[in-house]
Amino acid sequence: MSELDYGPLSGLRGSWKGDKGLDESPEPDGTEENAYTETIHFTPAGDVDNAETQELVALHYHLAVHRIPDGKAIHNQTGYWIWDAESQLVMHSFTIPRAVAVIAGGFYRGETDADGNVVIEVAAELGDPEWQIIQSPFMQKNAVTTAFSQRLTIGPGRLGYNQTTLVDIYGRKSFSHTDQNELQPL
Numbered sequence: 001m002s003e004l005d006y007g008p009l010s011g012l013r014g015s016w017k018g019d020k021g022l023d024e025s026p027e028p029d030g031t032e033e034n035a036y037t038e039t040i041h042f043t044p045a046g047d048v049d050n051a052e053t054q055e056l057v058a059l060h061y062h063l064a065v066h067r068i069p070d071g072k073a074i075h076n077q078t079g080y081w082i083w084d085a086e087s088q089l090v091m092h093s094f095t096i097p098r099a100v101a102v103i104a105g106g107f108y109r110g111e112t113d114a115d116g117n118v119v120i121e122v123a124a125e126l127g128d129p130e131w132q133i134i135q136s137p138f139m140q141k142n143a144v145t146t147a148f149s150q151r152l153t154i155g156p157g158r159l160g161y162n163q164t165t166l167v168d169i170y171g172r173k174s175f176s177h178t179d180q181n182e183l184q185p186l
């Protein structure tokens with residue numbers, strides 16, 4: 001059996017750990033800041049043939065985030081990173097235990113940063129005709145996610161990301177809930 005080509009996602013495979021996490025999240029009276037540790041496990045999910053025309057390869061992942069210093073679990077997420085080589089399209093589909101799901105997308109056309117890391121950017125927006133966000137009735141009413149954007153940088157022995165989730169919550173519009181981390185192979 002020949003090895004599948006995961007394109008720009010190839011460097012993600014395996015397990016990662018990082019303790020440089022920084023979170024800014026919403027509180028009724030302002031912003032909560034958390035330092036965090038994170039583990040991510042990526043597993044090849046193989047290839048997919050959609051409607052006999054779209055050829056995809058996918059990596060499944062699960063990540064867990066714990067606050068420093070008390071070890072409290074503050075975030076959990078599972079989903080797929082998906083590569084469509086013909087369209088040069090990266091898709092990131094995931095869900096979190098608040099009953100929010102995101103399908104974000106972005107083109108990858110060989111972008112790298114000054115250090116030679118692969119740079120992947122994806123985004124989704126509430127009501128966007130292409131890249132969408134789905135959430136429970138409670139979240140739609142009380143803490144609606146209106147946009148999500150993420151930048152990954154992947155290099156030999158390192159994985160970095162920063163992401164912004166916009167949330168309407170506590171009577172405020174577009175609270176900028178941000179997260180970033182830097183991880184190494186486990």
Ligand code: HEM
Nearest residue numbers: 023025026065074075096100102143145148165167177179
């Ligand atoms: C490393 C990533 C993330 C971390 C560490 C994190 C952590 C947190 C924390 C600490 C809160 C404050 C409320 C609480 O204490 O439960 C929060 C709120 C929230 N997060 Fe995240 N989050 C992350 C990613 C995301 C993502 C990707 C989404 C959605 C796409 C999201 C959606 C929300 C929403 C809607 C709230 C408001 C709910 C509330 O505060 O009651 N978060 N997050």
